[in-house]
Amino acid sequence: MNASLHLPGRIVSLRRQLVLKGLLPMTVVALAMTATLAVMQFRALGSEAHAVARIQAVRLAGSVNGVMGDDALRDALTRALSRSAPTQRAILYRDDAPDLIVTSGRDAPHRHGLHVRLSTAAGQLETVSDASALRERRTAATLMCLLLGAGVCGVFFLARRAVEHDVAQPVDRLRARLVQALHPRGTHAGTPDDPVRAIDTLLDELVQLRARHEAAMADALRQRLQDIARHTRFVEQIGDHFRQPLQALSLFVAGMQPGEDLRQRAVLGQMRTSLTRLTELLDGLLEMARFDAGAVEPAPTAVLAADLFVRVRSHVEADAMRLGVDVRWRGGRVPFHADGALLVELLNRLVSCAVLSTPHGRVLVAIRRRGDAIRLEVRDNGMGVEPAEQARLFEEFTRLPGQPGYGLALAVARRIADTLGGHIGVRSSPGRGTLFWVELDHAAIGPASRGVVSALIRHAAS
Structure with missing residues (x-):
């Protein structure tokens, strides 16, 4: 990285750079x-005063044309001078007679007058005009230019203070923050005195740090993917190694004939129940391991709610009939975009929990649209859950009241909802039932036409 504000030679401060390269040239x-304006004003005033003096000299020269005799000439010049206030003296130089001098009585010092010389028929005419008005105007112009210069200098000093406050100090603070961020323990070897170069050096360090961070993140991601793949293979191998003995043991128990001995029948029933529960535990643990390892990737497609209802009903129908639970379904014509297989597994776990905890009760399964989101609700009128226990329902090995099993169904349901990018929750009141809900953001699609809905329903039924 190259800084564009680097100065060759001696390092100077940022404030001096800003003054030397910014404010001082403009000042x-x-x-x-x-100064140029003052000179032009002085010249304009002098030119104007000389032009007025020359015009009056021309008038005086015209007054003596054709006049003969000293008395007549003096009288003519006197009358002309009375009508020309700025002109205070007229001198007529004659070759064949003495010079004729006429004054207006308002003589000014000779060195302060404006002298104009003209040729007339009677001789050379020289006029002397009062220059006090010119001096006053030049003095006023001088004061105006001095005030303007003082204003420029005042603006320079104010701008210098503003630059120091609004530019130099923020740059110094930025430098200090960069040093603190990159070297929080003060272990840096030092930076140049010039803040611009110092910030440039710190930015170089920041770019290098970002490059190292990105490389480390890439290595960590690659390592994480390898860990996921290794964990997935491990879970699959564990599942295979555990399932084979369990299946063999299940076949062995299924082939046992206890005969008429009631004690043997009871032991055989306990063995079958234990095998079933052990299989359920193994399935739940393997499911959680698959989701925790990131081995499950959702594949969203267009889904109709009726399709989910048909597939979930086939799983829970036997338990609902055995426990006398009335399960009702609402919102079958709602279309949405999600992974149908994962949603079936999620909804199946929620409905199964509701059915098992509400014997001889009612369960309502509903899907509705909320803006661009889809909300799934499973409501029962069972015994409910205490508020203190609701926060732990989606943790591992937490069971609903009166529900058999190891309490892994809701933990797996939470992982499925997380994988789908949704939210899951519960509302319950003791003695009034429980409501499980799942909300999938941006899953809603436009209402399907009657033909599409009918086709999806026929496909679900088949």
């Missing part, structure tokens, strides 16, 4: 323009 230009 010098402004002062030069002020």
Whole structure:
């Protein structure tokens, strides 16, 4: 990284850089323009005063044309001078007679007058005009230019303070923050005195740190993917190694004939129940391991709620009939976009929990649309759950009241909801039932046409 504000040679401070390269040139230009304006004003005032004096000299020269005699000439010049206030003296130089000098009585010092010389028929005419008005105007112009220069200098000092407050100090603070962020323990070897170069050096370190961080993140991601693949293979191998003995043991128990001995029948029934529960435990643990390892990737497709209902009903129908539970379904015509297989597994676990905890009760399964989201609800009128226990329902080995098993169904359901990018929750009141809900953001799609809905329903029924 190369900084564009690097100065060759001696390192100077940022404030001096800003003054030397920014404010000072503009101030010098402004002062030069002020001086130029003063010179132009002086010249304009002098030109104007000389033009007025020359015009009056021309008038005086015209008053003596054709006049003969000293008295007549003096009288003509006197009358002309009375009508020309700025002109205070007229001198007529003659070759064949003495010079004729006429004054207006308002003589000014000779060195402060404006002298104009013209040629007339009677000789050379020189006029002297009062220059006090010119001096006053030049003095006013000088004061104006001095005030303008003082204003430029004042703006320079104010701008210098503003630059120090609004630019230099924030840059120093930025430098300090970069140093603190990159070297929180003060282990850096030092940075240049120039803040610009110092920030440039710190940014180089920041770029290098980001490159190392990205490389480390890439290595960590690659390691994580390898761990997921290894964990997935391990879970599959564990499942295979455990299932084979369990299946063999199940076949062995199924082939046993206890005869008429009631004690043997009871032992055989306990063995079958234990095998069933052990198989359920193994299935639950393997399911959680698959989701925790990231081995399950959702594959969203267009799904109709009726399709989910048909597939879930086939799983829970036997338990519902055995326990006398009335299961009702609402919202079968709602279409949405999600992974149908994972949703069936999720809904099956929630409905099974509701059916098993509500013997001789009612369970309502509903799917509805909320904006661009889809909400699944499973409501029962069972015994409910205490508020203190609701926060732990989706943890491992937490069972609903009166429900058999190891309490893994809701833990797996939470992992399925997380995999689908949704939210899962529960509301319950003791003695009034329980409501499980799942909300999938951005899963809703436009209402399906009657033909599409009918086709999906026929496909679900088949």
